[in-house]
Amino acid sequence: MKATRTQxxxxxxxxxxxxxxxxxxxxxxxxKYSDIVKARITSGNKIRIxxxxxxxxxxxxxxxxxxxxxxxxxxxxxxxxxxxxEITVEKGVPQGLGLGxxxxxxxxxxxxMDYLLDLKLSKDELVxxxxxxxxxxxxxAHADNVAASLLGGFVIVCDDPIRTISLxxxxxxxxxxxxxxxxxxxxxxxxxxxxxxxxxRLKNAVLNAGRAAAMAAAFARGDxxxxxxxxxxxxxxxxxxxxxxxxxxxxxxxxxAGAAGVSIxxxxxxxVALVDRDRHNxxxxxxxxxxxxxxxxxxxxxxxxxxxxGASIIKGAx
Numbered sequence: 001m002k003a004t005r006t007q008x009x010x011x012x013x014x015x016x017x018x019x020x021x022x023x024x025x026x027x028x029x030x031x032k033y034s035d036i037v038k039a040r041i042t043s044g045n046k047i048r049i050x051x052x053x054x055x056x057x058x059x060x061x062x063x064x065x066x067x068x069x070x071x072x073x074x075x076x077x078x079x080x081x082x083x084x085x086e087i088t089v090e091k092g093v094p095q096g097l098g099l100g101x102x103x104x105x106x107x108x109x110x111x112x113m114d115y116l117l118d119l120k121l122s123k124d125e126l127v128x129x130x131x132x133x134x135x136x137x138x139x140x141a142h143a144d145n146v147a148a149s150l151l152g153g154f155v156i157v158c159d160d161p162i163r164t165i166s167l168x169x170x171x172x173x174x175x176x177x178x179x180x181x182x183x184x185x186x187x188x189x190x191x192x193x194x195x196x197x198x199x200x201r202l203k204n205a206v207l208n209a210g211r212a213a214a215m216a217a218a219f220a221r222g223d224x225x226x227x228x229x230x231x232x233x234x235x236x237x238x239x240x241x242x243x244x245x246x247x248x249x250x251x252x253x254x255x256x257a258g259a260a261g262v263s264i265x266x267x268x269x270x271x272v273a274l275v276d277r278d279r280h281n282x283x284x285x286x287x288x289x290x291x292x293x294x295x296x297x298x299x300x301x302x303x304x305x306x307x308x309x310g311a312s313i314i315k316g317a318x
Contacts, residue, residue, distance in 0.1 A: 005041075005115070005116050005117075005118070006040065006041050007038060007039060007040040007041065007116065008038070008039050008112045008113070008115040008116035008313060009036060009037070009038045009039075009112055009313065009314050010036070010037050010039075010107075010108040010109065010110075010111035010112030010113075010115070010311055010312070010313055010314070011034055011035070011036045011037075011108055011111075011311060011312050011313075011314050012034060012035055012037075012104045012105075012107035012108035012111065012149040012150065012310075012311035013029050013030060013031060013032070013033070013034045013104065013149055013152075013308035013309075013311075014029075014030050014032055014033040014034065014093045014099040014100050014101065014104050014149070014308075015027050015028060015029050015030055015099065015100035015103060015104070015144075015145045015148035015149050015266075015308075016028050016030060016098070016099060016100070016148075016175070016177070016265040016266060016270075016272045017100060017103075017142075017144040017145045017148065017265070017266040018144065018233065018236065018263065018264065018265075018266060019215065019230070019231055019261075019263055019272070019274075020211065020215070020230055020231030020232050020233045020237070020261060020263040021207075021208045021209075021211035021212040021215060021230045021231070021232060021233050021234075021235075022144070022156075022212050022215065022230070023208070023233065023235045023236045024142050024143075024144055024157070025144060025156060025157050025158065025212065026144060026154070026155070026156060026157075026212070026215065026216075027100070027144040027145055027147050027148030027149075027154070027155045027157070028148055028153070028154050028155070028169070028175070028307060029148040029149055029151075029152045029153060029155075029307055029308035029309070029310065030099065030175055030177070030305050030306075030307065030308055031305050031306050031307065031308040031309075032099075032177070032303060032305040032308075033055075033092050033093040033094065033099065033104075034092050034093065034104065034108075034308075035053075035089060035090065035091055035092055035093050035101075035104040035105045035107075035108045036053075036089075036090040036092070036108060036314070037068055037087060037088070037089050037090070037105065037108035037109045037111075037112050038086075038087070038088040038090075038112065039072065039085060039086075039087055039109065039112040039113050039116045040085065040086045040087075040088070041081070041083050041084070041085060041116070042083065042084040042085060042086050043083065043084060044083070044084035045082065045083065045084050046084050046085075047063050047069065047072055047073060047076070047084065047085045047086075047087065048084070048085070048086050048087070049061040049062070049063060049066050049068060049069060049072075049087045049088075049089065050086065050087070050088045050089065051066070051088075051089045051091055052088065052089065052090050052091065053089070053090040053091035053092055054091070054092060055091040055092055055093060055094050055095060055101070056089065056090075056091035058095075059089075059091060059095070064136055065136060065137075066089070066105070066133075066136070067102035067103070067105045067106040067109075067133030067134060067136055067137050068087050068089055068105050068106060068108075068109035068133060069087070069133070069136060070106075070132035070133050070135065070136050071106055071109045071110040071113060071129045071130055071132055071133050072085055072087050072109055072113055074129050074132055075110070075113040075114065075117060075119065075129060076113070076117070078117075078119065079117040079119060081117065087109060089105055089108075089109075091105070093105075095184075096184050096185065096188055097177075097179050097265070097269070097270045098179075098264065098265040098266035098267050098268045098269060098270040099177070099265060099266065099270060100145030100146075100148065100149060100266060102133060102134060102137040102138070102145075102189075103130070103133070103134060103145030103146040103148075103149050104145075104149045105133065106130040106131070106132070106133025106134060106146050106149075107130045107146045107149035107150040107311050108149070108311055109130070109133065110126050110129045110130040110133075110146075110150065110311075111126065111150065111311040111312070111313065112313070114126060115313045123150065123151060123164060123166075124161070124162050124163055124164055126150055127143050127146055127147045127150055127151070127157070127162050127164055128143070128161065128162045130143070130146035130147075130149075130150060131143040131146050131162070133146070134146060137189065137190075138189040138190050138193060139190045139193070140193060143157045143162055143164075144157050145266065147162075147164050147166075149310075149311060150310055150311045151164060151166040151310045151311075152166065152307070152308055152309040152310030152311075153166055153167055153168045153169055153307050153308075153309070153310075154166070154167045154168075154169050154219045154307070155167075156216055165216075166310075167216075167219045167220055168307075169219060169222075169307045170222035170224055170276075172222075172224060172276050172277055172278045173224055173227075173274060173275075173276070173277075173306065173307060174274075174275045174276075174277040174282040174304055174305075174306060175272060175273070175274060175275070175282075175304070175305050175306060175307065176254070176259065176272070176273040176274075176275055176282050176285045176286045176289065176302065176303075176304050177265060177270050177271070177272050177273075177302060177303055177304075177305070178250065178254075178270065178271050178273070178286060178289040178290055178293065178300050178301070178302040179269060179270040179271075179300055179301050179302070180244060180245065180246075180269050180293050180298045180299070180300045181298070181299040181300060181301065182244075182245075182269050182298075188267055188268075189266070189267040192240055192243070192267035192268065193267070195239050195240065196235065196236050196239050196240075197239070200234070200235055203234075204234035204235060205234075205235075207232075207234050208233065208234050208235055211229065211230040211231075211232060212230060214226060214229055214230050215227055215229070215230025215231070218230065224260050224274060224275075224276040225260050225276065227260055227261065227274055228255075228259065228260025228261030228274060229260075229261070230261070231260070231261025231262060231263045231274070232261070232263075233263060233264075236264075237263065237264055240264055240267070240268060241264065243268060243269065244264065244268055244269050244271070245293075245296050245297070245298045246292055246293055246295065246296025246298055247264075247271070249292040249295060249296060250262070250271055250289050250292040250293055250296075251263075251271065252292070253288040253289060253291065253292040254271070254273045254285050254288055254289040254292075255273075256288065257280070257284050257285045257287075257288035257289070258275060258279070258280025258281065258282075258284060258285050259273035259274065259275050259280070259285045260273075260274050260275060260276060261273070261274055262289070271289065273285050273286075273289065282304045283304060286302040286303075286304055287302075289302065290302050
């Protein structure tokens, strides 16, 4: 193909995934951190990845190890690009917190590559391509984080091949994220997935299905209280919560302080609380959850944010 542009720059925000009952299905984009990816056509026929930015330390730059690599490779092949690519990642999303760091990179890269090569892919195809980056990092092409980072707001990932639904959250929704200061773990997401059993009890599957359905309806209706009812998980959290000291106390105190619901953010260790700020003070929820960690002899940090919009092109040069 003959490229009409020489470079493009995409931006994508971080996200929280699962939200309790929506394991590998639900995601929510967060207006806190973002990654910026510049894709530039070069001479030769190789893909080179450069990582910079405040959160760019210790991130691999191999095409098959960095989450920007597989989307760039897939789309360059799709476009039959006969030239090289330089992918520069300005890393702003912290690693290892459960905030979709690799997903934000993959989403920003897919967005930039689609624009650069003028492919005009559908949103579902973009999500599929970006999920290839997650497979490089986590071993599985789960699409909840990348879908949220690409599409913005609250997303539902369903079916095979991937189909997505994106809903705009209520303007009253605040998101509290509290992160215990735990030692960094290598391959955290991959290991967190491995501890979940392949088979689950029918009763638990039914409970999760009902809660997930209620949460989807609640996001559509803007009912934050009902959203919280769905933030109870029977599939992943029972096996992951022991990795987070004081999990039960932190969750309880967050709800007592006014959160509609509390769950593990993605693979953790952060916990996410959804709050109706017209009725409750999200800062009070953050303080209560941090205090609960402190009671369990664990330091923590926190922030309050809102849902984010989807990935965007911030610069495109011909």
